[in-house]
Amino acid sequence: MAGLAGWQTDTMFLLRIQMPDRSGALGQVATAIGSVGADIHLIEVVDKASSQTVIDDFLLQLSSDTLPEDLVSACLQLEGVQVLWLSRYPDGYGIESDVAIASEIGDNRDRALEVLLERVPQVFHAQWAAVVGVQEQKILMGTENAPQLGADQIAALEPFTTEHFSEMSEAWLPGWGSVALAVIPAGKDRLLVAARHGGPDFLESELYRLHHLVRLTRGSVADGGLAGPPTHPADE
Known part of the structure; x- marks a missing residue:
């Protein structure tokens, strides 16, 4: 445990x-x-x-x-x-359902991906979530606990065009231990990444739910654009 x-x-x-x-x-x-x-x-x-x-x-x-x-x-x-x-369970995290998040996404089309990003830790019991720019090779926006990722760490998230889950060893993010990831394409050269440190692994049903919620945001990420200000801007 x-x-x-x-x-x-x-x-x-x-x-x-x-x-x-x-x-x-x-x-x-x-x-x-x-x-x-x-x-x-x-x-x-x-x-x-x-x-x-x-x-x-x-x-x-x-x-x-x-x-x-x-x-x-x-x-x-x-x-x-x-x-x-x-x-x-992380202090301050609430519990929200997929239906509630889908409704909030619909009410905030101009910042739909940001809304989903903010809610992923609560809905999927993750420590952090981030939108990763594949070409930029950095986190474009992330939740409070999201780390900075370098080019090698982002390359390890492949394949970039299909949703998948994987378990990264401590070597992927030194000092953080092993990390269970769910990786979902979220527009052109964009990935939504959800992370659980130490587990549990993401299940197929959770991956499907996350994929469905990302699809609901697609209008806000057309052509790779990101609506709204970053939740937790990456350091320059």
């Missing part, structure tokens, strides 16, 4: 669970979570892993006397349940 060191009460956690796709399974998991004093704030269906299993994300808060390991142990006692990921 990642991101558990130095936790404290009132810290939000993101828990990703794979469970049997059968009636009552979700209730059993929710009961197990509650049995160790965790308060569930949100349950989101992330993927149907197979005809027999589903993957759900739980946004939850632990009581002051509960260790993250207790939460994991309670879940693993259930037959067919796997804990895929547990990490702290």
Whole structure:
């Protein structure tokens, strides 16, 4: 498990669970979570892993006397349940749905890509997101935690013309650890990149959702243009 060191009460956690796709399974998991004093704030269906299993994300808060390991142990006692990921959820991040973001994009056509960029961390539980200029070989705009990327790091994002996900080793971004990426073409020579440090990996369903939201912004990025001021301008 990642991101558990130095936790404290009132810290939000993101828990990703794979469970049997059968009636009552979700209730059993929710009961197990509650049995160790965790308060569930949100349950989101992330993927149907197979005809027999589903993957759900739980946004939850632990009581002051509960260790993250207790939460994991309670879940693993259930037959067919796997804990895929547990990490702290970034402070100040809210929860927004794809529908809400699509509506906001429609209401802000002049800065649609910027609106999506700002919301990607909340919607997709990512640490940062950025719009990368392939020809410029730099980040054109990014969220608060987005790092600066050099030419070699951007070259590693290939292919530039199709959406994909990949896992980068620590060597790709020294000091940041391994990074799970989702890369989506977002106009001429533009990429939208979403990043999770240490994981979990992006799923096919998440990649499809992100691709769909990027398509909704296409009117604002015609011919490679970017509407509106950068959210977090790259250093000159």
